Amino acid sequence: MARRQWTSGEADRAEFREERRSLFRITVAPTIWALHFAASYAVAGLTCARLADDGPDVVLMRLVIGAGTLVALGLIVWLGWRSWQQWDASDEGRRLDDQPTSRDRHRFLGHAAFLLSIVSFIGVIYTVLPVLLIGSCL
Amino acid sequence: MTSDATHPSRAGRGNPEPIGTFPPTEEMLSEPVPEELARAQEERLRKTWETPKGWRYWTAVNNSEVGVWYSLTAFGFMLLAGVLALLMRVQLAVPDNDFLSAETFNQFFTMHGSAMMFLFAVPMFEAVAILILPAFLAARDMPFPRLSAFGFWCFVIGGVFVMGSVLFGVAPNSGWFMYPPLATKAEGLGSDIWLLGLSFIEVASIAAAVELIVGVLKCRPPGMRINVMPLYAWYVLVVGGMILFAFPPLIAGDFLFEMERSFDWPFFDPERGGDPMLWQHLFWIFGHPEVYIIFLPSIAIAAMIVPTAARRPMVGYSWIVLSAVGTGFLSFGLWVHHMFTTGLPNISLGFFSAASEAVVIPTGIQIFAFVATLMVGRVRMSLPMLWIAGALAIFTAGGLTGIMVAIAPFDWQVHDTYFIVAHLHYTLFGGMVFPVMAGVYYFYPFIRKQTMSERLGRWSFWLTFVGFNVTFLPMHLTGLKGMPRRVFTYPGDIGWDWLNMISTIGSFIVAAGILVFAWDLIRPKGHQPTPPRNPWDAGTLEWTHDVPAENWGTRSIPYVTSRYPLWDQPKLQERLDAGRYYLPDAAEGLRETMITSVIDARPLQVLRVTGPSWITLWAAAFTGGAFIVPTFHIYWPAILSAILAVACIIWWLWTSTAQIPEAEHKDVGLGLKLPIYVSGPEAPGWWGVWITMLGDSTAFASLVFGVFFYWTADRSFPPEGYPFVDMGLALGGAVLLSASWAVNLWVRGTARRQSAMQALALAMLLAIGGAAALIASAALPGLDPTAHVYPAIMWALIVWIVAHVSLGVIMQGYCLAGFAFGRITARYDAPLWNTCLYWHFLALQVLVAVAMTALLPRVL
Numbered sequence: 001m002a003r004r005q006w007t008s009g010e011a012d013r014a015e016f017r018e019e020r021r022s023l024f025r026i027t028v029a030p031t032i033w034a035l036h037f038a039a040s041y042a043v044a045g046l047t048c049a050r051l052a053d054d055g056p057d058v059v060l061m062r063l064v065i066g067a068g069t070l071v072a073l074g075l076i077v078w079l080g081w082r083s084w085q086q087w088d089a090s091d092e093g094r095r096l097d098d099q100p101t102s103r104d105r106h107r108f109l110g111h112a113a114f115l116l117s118i119v120s121f122i123g124v125i126y127t128v129l130p131v132l133l134i135g136s137c138l
Numbered sequence: 139m140t141s142d143a144t145h146p147s148r149a150g151r152g153n154p155e156p157i158g159t160f161p162p163t164e165e166m167l168s169e170p171v172p173e174e175l176a177r178a179q180e181e182r183l184r185k186t187w188e189t190p191k192g193w194r195y196w197t198a199v200n201n202s203e204v205g206v207w208y209s210l211t212a213f214g215f216m217l218l219a220g221v222l223a224l225l226m227r228v229q230l231a232v233p234d235n236d237f238l239s240a241e242t243f244n245q246f247f248t249m250h251g252s253a254m255m256f257l258f259a260v261p262m263f264e265a266v267a268i269l270i271l272p273a274f275l276a277a278r279d280m281p282f283p284r285l286s287a288f289g290f291w292c293f294v295i296g297g298v299f300v301m302g303s304v305l306f307g308v309a310p311n312s313g314w315f316m317y318p319p320l321a322t323k324a325e326g327l328g329s330d331i332w333l334l335g336l337s338f339i340e341v342a343s344i345a346a347a348v349e350l351i352v353g354v355l356k357c358r359p360p361g362m363r364i365n366v367m368p369l370y371a372w373y374v375l376v377v378g379g380m381i382l383f384a385f386p387p388l389i390a391g392d393f394l395f396e397m398e399r400s401f402d403w404p405f406f407d408p409e410r411g412g413d414p415m416l417w418q419h420l421f422w423i424f425g426h427p428e429v430y431i432i433f434l435p436s437i438a439i440a441a442m443i444v445p446t447a448a449r450r451p452m453v454g455y456s457w458i459v460l461s462a463v464g465t466g467f468l469s470f471g472l473w474v475h476h477m478f479t480t481g482l483p484n485i486s487l488g489f490f491s492a493a494s495e496a497v498v499i500p501t502g503i504q505i506f507a508f509v510a511t512l513m514v515g516r517v518r519m520s521l522p523m524l525w526i527a528g529a530l531a532i533f534t535a536g537g538l539t540g541i542m543v544a545i546a547p548f549d550w551q552v553h554d555t556y557f558i559v560a561h562l563h564y565t566l567f568g569g570m571v572f573p574v575m576a577g578v579y580y581f582y583p584f585i586r587k588q589t590m591s592e593r594l595g596r597w598s599f600w601l602t603f604v605g606f607n608v609t610f611l612p613m614h615l616t617g618l619k620g621m622p623r624r625v626f627t628y629p630g631d632i633g634w635d636w637l638n639m640i641s642t643i644g645s646f647i648v649a650a651g652i653l654v655f656a657w658d659l660i661r662p663k664g665h666q667p668t669p670p671r672n673p674w675d676a677g678t679l680e681w682t683h684d685v686p687a688e689n690w691g692t693r694s695i696p697y698v699t700s701r702y703p704l705w706d707q708p709k710l711q712e713r714l715d716a717g718r719y720y721l722p723d724a725a726e727g728l729r730e731t732m733i734t735s736v737i738d739a740r741p742l743q744v745l746r747v748t749g750p751s752w753i754t755l756w757a758a759a760f761t762g763g764a765f766i767v768p769t770f771h772i773y774w775p776a777i778l779s780a781i782l783a784v785a786c787i788i789w790w791l792w793t794s795t796a797q798i799p800e801a802e803h804k805d806v807g808l809g810l811k812l813p814i815y816v817s818g819p820e821a822p823g824w825w826g827v828w829i830t831m832l833g834d835s836t837a838f839a840s841l842v843f844g845v846f847f848y849w850t851a852d853r854s855f856p857p858e859g860y861p862f863v864d865m866g867l868a869l870g871g872a873v874l875l876s877a878s879w880a881v882n883l884w885v886r887g888t889a890r891r892q893s894a895m896q897a898l899a900l901a902m903l904l905a906i907g908g909a910a911a912l913i914a915s916a917a918l919p920g921l922d923p924t925a926h927v928y929p930a931i932m933w934a935l936i937v938w939i940v941a942h943v944s945l946g947v948i949m950q951g952y953c954l955a956g957f958a959f960g961r962i963t964a965r966y967d968a969p970l971w972n973t974c975l976y977w978h979f980l981a982l983q984v985l986v987a988v989a990m991t992a993l994l995p996r997v998l
Contacts, residue, residue, distance in 0.1 A: 022737070023364065023736065023737060026463065027463065027467070030463065030464060030467035030468075031467070033467065033468075033471075034467060034470065034471070037471045037489065037493065040489060041486060041489050044483065044485045044486055044489070045483070045486060045850055046850060048483035048485060048486070049483065049850055049851065050849075050850045050851075050853075097365055097456065098365065098366065098451070098455065098700075098701055100361055100362075100363055100366055100698075100699040100700065102363075102738065104363075104365055105363045105364060105365045105737065105738065108364070108365035108455075108456060109364070109365070111456040112456050112459045112460055112463070115456060115457065115460035115464075116460055116463055116464055119460065119464040119468075119499055119500055120464075120467075122496060122499060123468060123471075123493070123496045126492040126493065126495065126496040127471075127489055127492055127493065127496075129488070129492050130485055130487075130488025130489055130491070130492060131485065131488075133488075134484060134485050134488055136485070137483045137484070137485050138483065138484035138485065
């Protein structure tokens, strides 16, 4: 079979290869938010409904959700840091990423992932507020 | 010449690679096409894409035809649902009115909500997307045109059936969210009509989602990388993904609900361990994301109109992407805010209250990006922009009351009052109706090659805008004064009468505005001069359309290097028209479009898409029969109808998809030759199966959620002393089905036709044996699904798996026949890849189902 001769319009570096996985990667931070949200809801539901025979163990619930929150926030911060690096992957600093080049596409995906990790971070904080503020099942 | 640019397509043994040059050089692009040749090409393209004439017109599957039918039908249902609203407003205009009976009023509000949601808002998104998405992407058509047509006809049949029930006084009457026990115990056919009719339409929605996701990911023009694709495509991608996770829980809920209605399986009956709350959860896990499924694609229209009006690129493209994706995710964490008064623990309410506030962040960001674009641009207040401005004003007001009702204690005060009615209409009018109207004015010259009237448009806008506020602004107060929703009348001495009168007057002003719009839409415009090709000076590819109209979608498929190609690529239009870009010809007389890679839109394949056919209508008619006939509790004709529907779909796939081509490659122009037949993860069909099965797994996961829900909510689940599913038979079934999966996978790797056929026959037998073992595992120990919810949910999981195994066996049989008749070979093996992919998902579901039925209850 004849080999394609892709003429490349720019100096693609290896890291700018077509990132088929990176489209999914921008959804990782919000997925962590979703998992944290669902897990917190499940833990609270179990504590306050199913296992509430001798009075719900709120302290344990708050510890479990608190630990889960630290893990979720840690992961999101790490993802955010990685995508910040990806966004800044050039010598020119952060600028618009609207050119039809592999570099701009790479930076764009980094930028989108970075912004989504910020929103996810705030989302996780919001989720945990009721646990911090209420302190019981009520 | 760089090696990193090639990307391996090892999937599908021996998928051929593209040959030649990409991207095209400036020199290649400026090479003229001889006039003689160009004219011959145009003639061939025109003939290939010709719309059928006469009564065969209805066999058309082209996105431009189906999209117009789809949107007009949805608009028609909207007018009907609007008439119901007016009749209700007449009833409520004065106290103690007897214009409508209580029963009629119940049917009307149920149908008004159901029709606006299921027959107008969601289908309108699909309709508009089918109509304009290919144009944004300069694609000739959607990847699966017959699927769009099938979805449309399903929608028409289901919609007419559901809507028609109002005329016979048997419409559903339990509210658009059909809460049990009211809805499960309701007399008559209403609840069944709602469930089966709308399930049918939900299937059509998932079909559209598959089509649109594959369209965005695989049908972009060469060069249109993911960071330059139009924002509209981003929104469609997000919404398609949301549909896959939002609609399936409702389908699972419908399945449980109908099993209770038809066969007395007590899923929502507390006397036998059931729980009506499960329905509320499943419904709102669908219902809240659905609000955003309606909102995002409409705001996507705004995202196309705003840059055009501001005459500059959108400010903060990545921020809008963040906003769309972020809203898509967060909207799944809101569903319990519809259930604040159901007695859930307050801590649980707190989570949903917090998420409901958090969703404001991404939603707000996109509004600020729009406003920023308008501020830095040179705004031309065109008619579409006027509607968008109205939309932003109304939506923001609705968003502010949304923040109020997201706070649980406030919601307890106004729950089920007219305050909520006001809130939801502000969000839906601002978030959906106004942007869609803007879109109709904006895209009309593209769709019809005519313009709508500026004067009538302004009349329509001001009537609708003023009328809307006159109707719904007072309702906030009506609600705060305590008037509940859904009451058919009220006494005159408690201060609600004048507010209701104002609302009724306002509703007729809105109706006048909509009628002006409807008249403008359909009035003959033959005497008008043809509008310019790009009347708004927009920058996106839909305005490369042909005036007068041509059916080929695009004369040639351009090489795109900008977010706003018409602004930034000055020679694009001329070259596109001259046929200097890709696929300028239809030499074989077959409908073709280009498939490109997901991230960077590198050309991969020439996809031959399906053309006009009656089979989509037949398939939709029989599918309709399979859903509609059971409404009347008649089952044999329904089963027959289902079999015929499957037969139609098999015939359609057999005769028109994955045809073995006459050559491996096709010259698409500009020195590039692309493969015609591709199988495995490079092929759009494989993506279609993958996306469908993702949705299918979500529905299955909802059933699994049901098991855990019953366990959490009820201390005696599973009930003491009740028989378990037989462990040996269940595990045996899992082993047989896994063996079937493994044999199927082995076939994909073999090159020998004879052994492939024998193996497929074996796989079918193993699968049938496995399904039988699973049925026996519940039947032999005597699990009676009507006795208690525990056996009922066990049976529901088994019925689900057995139905899927049946489909899996049909697919294996299809592959067997394909080998026998030479339609499938070791090289041309796309159906085999798709069947294997289906079985991957099925095998996983089997393992989970066996764990849930045989193992889990023993542990619990």
